[in-house]
Amino acid sequence: MMASTSSSRQNSSGPMAPSSSAIRALSLELKSLMEEPLEGIRAKLVNEENLFEWEMAIFGPPDTLYQAGYFKAHMxxxxxxxxxxxxxxxxxKVWHPNVYENGDLCISILHPPVDDPQSGELPCERWNPTQNVRTIMLSVVSLLNEPNTYSPANVDASVMYRRWRDSNGKDKEYENIIKKQVQASRVEAEKDGVIVPTTMEEYIMKPKPRPSFPQDNIDMDDFYDDDCYDMDDEDDCSDDEEYQEDDGEDSGNGES
Known part of the structure; x- marks a missing residue:
């Protein structure tokens, strides 16, 4: 069922009601991702009646410390x-120089387009209306392997990362933490029934897109299966399961 203007108004927070241009923009971007999913990332709505909150599943890129990881996020x-x-x-849980302890991501592309010389960011590195969900997602994946340490959100993680990088991997503290988190995320993937790509060949294969829908009649019930990759053995695809939230670029620099 398509997320209507009225239902979006009821489910969105904020002092002002969602604009019609925002609803249209998000509808089109969601439709685009359904028809042409990004490799290594999956996205869908948290609530089918609310276009303004999305779930993301990000797979750790091969040949990085985050390889075979399964990281969930809300946008x-x-x-x-x-x-x-x-x-x-x-x-x-993500131990990363550009992720705060509470999980908030700090990256220039998500910072409002204001002139702030003290931030060390150029205006062109910040958000502008030409950016979209795809550029954000690609920036997040890039940031996993190429963190920005100039103005980190997590100072301890930044110090550990620099030690690991400058020692050519001989200092294992940062690496060991990431490996433990990747392993924990694999357990979560099993609970969610998600098959995590572990090789480059699997990673670059995009999920099978669903048939396209009319622009103004997006059926959220037909959202593409999370776990189906266009691979030879289609029997490996498992059914859609909702993510369970726990408590516990690069288009721009990751700066706080």
Whole structure:
């Protein structure tokens, strides 16, 4: 069922009601991702009646410390999107220089387009209305392997990362933490019935897209299966299961 304007107004938070341009923009971006999914990332709505909160599953890129990891996140959009940026919060524990302890992602592309010389960011590195969900997701994946340590959100993680990088991997503290988190995320993937790509060949294969829908009649019940990759053995595809939230670029620099 398509997320209507009225239902979006009821489920979105904020002082002002969602604009019609925001609803249309998000509808089109969701439809685009359904028809042409990004490799290594899957996305869908948290609630089929609310276009302004999305779930993301991010697979750790091969040949990186995060390889075979399964990281879940929420992306929340403001009512005046795309004129203001969304926010991204990891639900999975991620030890990373550009991720706060509470999971909030700090990256330039998600910072409002204001002139702030003290931030060390150029205006062109910040959010602008030409950015979209695809550029955000690609920036997040890139950031996993190429963190920005100039103004980190997690200072301890930044120090450990630099020690690991400067020692050519001889200092194992950072690496060991990431490996433990990747292993824990694999357990979560098994609970969610998700098959995590572990090789480059599996990673670059995009999920099978569903048939395209009319622009103004997106059927959320036909959202593409999370676990189906266009691989030879299609029997490996498992049924869709909802993510369970726990408590516990690069288009721009990851700066706080």
């Amino acid at each position: 929340k959009f403001p009512n005046d999107y795309p004129y203001s940026p969304p926010t991204v919060r990891f639900l999975t």
